[in-house]
C-alpha cells in the first residue's frame with residue numbers, strides 16, 4: 001500500500017500532466033490480484049479508471065469515488081520535494097499524499113484483499129478514480145454521462161481526507177467574474193473617457209452591503225464571500241476601459257446559484273440608473289453545488305456504527321459529490337489524512353493511517369456487501 005502510494009505521488013498528476021500514468025499504476029496494482037479495471041482515456045493524457053468487482057448481485061452495490069489529479073506544488077519551497085514521495089518519521093510526504101492518493105492506495109489495497117481472500121460478495125464493489133476534480137470535475141462528469149450500466153448504489157463513499165470523520169455535508173462554491181466596461185482616453189482629459197475602475201469601485205461599494213438571505217446551517221455555518229482577484233488598467237496615462245474582479249462565494253445547501261447571479265445583475269441595473277455610463281457583466285467561472293446527506297438515514301447510521309463514529313461532520317473543501325447526486329444514493333466522505341494539509345507545502349500522510357483506512361474500508365464492504 002505504501003509502495004503504491006509512493007508510485008502514485010511520483011506520477012505527477014497536476015492538471016497539465018494528466019492522470020493516465022497514475023491510472024496505469026493503479027491498473028497494474030489491481031492486476032496483481034487478477035482484477036482488470038477499465039481505463040477510460042481522452043486527450044492523450046487524461047484518464048478515469050473504473051474498477052468493477054462483480055458479485056452474486058443480491059444487494060445494491062457500493063460505489064467508491066476518488067480523484068487522481070492533484071493541485072500544483074505552489075510557490076513556497078517544500079522541505080521534501082513534492083513529487084519524490086519521501087518517507088520520514090512514519091509519514092510519506094508529497095503532493096497528493098493526503099488529497100487523495102492516500103485514499104486511493106487504501107481502497108485499492110482493500111479491494112485486492114477482498115478479492116484475494118475469495119470472500120463471496122452479495123453486492124458489487126465499484127471504484128471510480130476520476131480525472132480533473134481539482135479543476136472542472138471533467139472525470140466524474142464523463143463517468144456520470146455513461147453511467148446507465150450502474151444500478152442504484154446502497155451508498156457512495158468518497159475517500160477524501162477527513163481524518164476519519166464521517167462527513168455528510170460540504171458547502172458549494174460559485175466563482176464569479178465581474179467585469180466593468182469603460183472607454184479609454186488620455187488621462188490628461190479623463191472626462192473624455194469612462195473609467196472602468198471607478199465603475200468597479202461603485203459596484204464593490206454596493207457589494208459590501210449585499211447579503212444573501214439564508215439561515216446558517218447546523219453543520220456548515222454561514223455562507224461566505226471573498227473578493228480574491230482584481231485586474232484593470234493598462235498604463236499610467238490611460239483611462240482604463242476594463243476592470244475585472246474574481247469573487248469566490250461558498251454556498252449552503254438549498255442556496256440557488258442562479259439567484260446570486262440575478263442579484264448581482266440587479267445591482268448593475270441600480271448602478272446604471274444612478275449613472276448611465278455604468279456598464280458591467282457577470283460570468284460564472286466555476287460552480288459546485290453544496291451537498292447534504294441525511295445523517296439519520298440507514299446507510300449513514302450503519303456506516304457510523306462500522307467505523308465507531310457517534311456524529312457526522314462537515315468539511316470546508318468541495319468534492320465531486322454533487323455530480324453523483326443523480327444516482328440517488330446517500331453520500332459519505334470518509335478517508336485518511338488531515339484535511340488541513342491539503343493544497344499546502346509539505347503535505348503528508350501517516351503511514352499508520354493508510355493501514356487504518358484499509359481496515360475501515362474492508363469492514364464497510366463486509367457490512368454492506370457480504
Ligand SMILES: [Zn+2]
Pocket residue numbers: 067099100133160161
Ligand atoms: Zn481532494
